[in-house]
Amino acid sequence: MDLSTIITFSASAISGIAGxxxxxxxxxxxxxxxxxxLGFDGDVIEIDEEVxxxxxxxxWTDSISRYVSYDELSKFQLxxxxxxxxLQQEKENVDKWMEHFLADGTGKQFSIGQMMRSPLIEGLRVFHPYLKGMLRRREVPELPTTLxxxxxxxDIFPLEITxxxxxxxCGNFAIPFRKKEYSEEMINHLxxxxxSISKGEFSNYMKIHEHFSSYAGSQLYNYQxxxxxxxxxxxxxxKLSLKVSISNLGQTPIIIKPYFAAKLVFGEKSKSMVLENIDKSGKQDEIPFIDIVRSEQYQNHLHQLITLVFSQGEVLKLI
Structure with missing residues (x-):
């Protein structure tokens, strides 16, 4: 074998190995x-009788049961x-509006413009359910002007009765009250x-707003x-909840075991701990995890979402 053949063979071998x-x-x-x-999660919480x-x-909210999930309680807080x-915003609007008209005064009735700018009309999304709830609870204020x-x-605003x-x-919208929602004895109050609203009568209309201000104040105290x-x-x-996406972007398959640790750093101090893998889907795998990752479906791409739950901390590092 001559030198050129040896060089060619060696180059081919080296190229093959390099490739x-x-x-x-x-x-x-x-x-x-x-x-x-990254957020907070928890287990079922027992609520004491006082709360x-x-x-x-x-x-304005449903009552709390004795046992609620952490997620339900978080939504309730929101x-x-x-x-x-x-309620705080509407109460402030009502108090300012009442202060203005009690100081300056007006006639027997409000004008259409004054009515349209009043809190009851402008804040109808709060006042409408308030009026309906007030009648159902039979907490109706004493109004000075009779029916x-x-x-x-x-009329300031026409009242249609069927x-x-x-x-x-009220112009391009109406305020409805269905008769069947109220008892017979409350119809007269309704x-x-x-x-009082339809006529824009000053005394009664102010009394309705005054009652709302007092009611909103007591509700704000309870809600606080x-x-x-x-x-x-x-x-x-x-408990601090961490969701992590784990994937393999290469062509060679790997097996990832669901065991992790976290390191919490508090200034110069730190604490390491093992994390717990939580299945949030509520479904049980029909075959063991080790067999799933070896299946064809996961050979080229492995993507698993894992929720890691551990105690509270300031800074989080995975190790």
């Missing part, structure tokens, strides 16, 4: 780990915060309130108390 290593490098396993969300009783006094903000006196006044419904027509109590439950029962 094999390059192919293995390109097609190597490329596992990646991405944190997709349950307080929730029954809050008219709902309470939203309602509290809406007979109201009927003698000219066999099934009362409707106050008509008195509706005529229950919000603080719910927050205490959520904080004491909270």
């Amino acid at each position: 094999l290593f390059i192919h293995r490098y390109i097609s190597r396993a490329k596992p990646t780990l991405n944190v997709t969300s 349950q009783s307080l929730s029954r006094k809050c008219n 709902e309470v915060s939203q309602i509290e903000a809406a 007979e006196e109201l009927k003698a006044l000219p 066999n099934e419904v009362y409707e106050i027509h 008509e008195l309130i509706l005529y 108390k229950i919000k603080n109590s719910v927050k205490e439950h959520l904080v004491s029962d909270a």
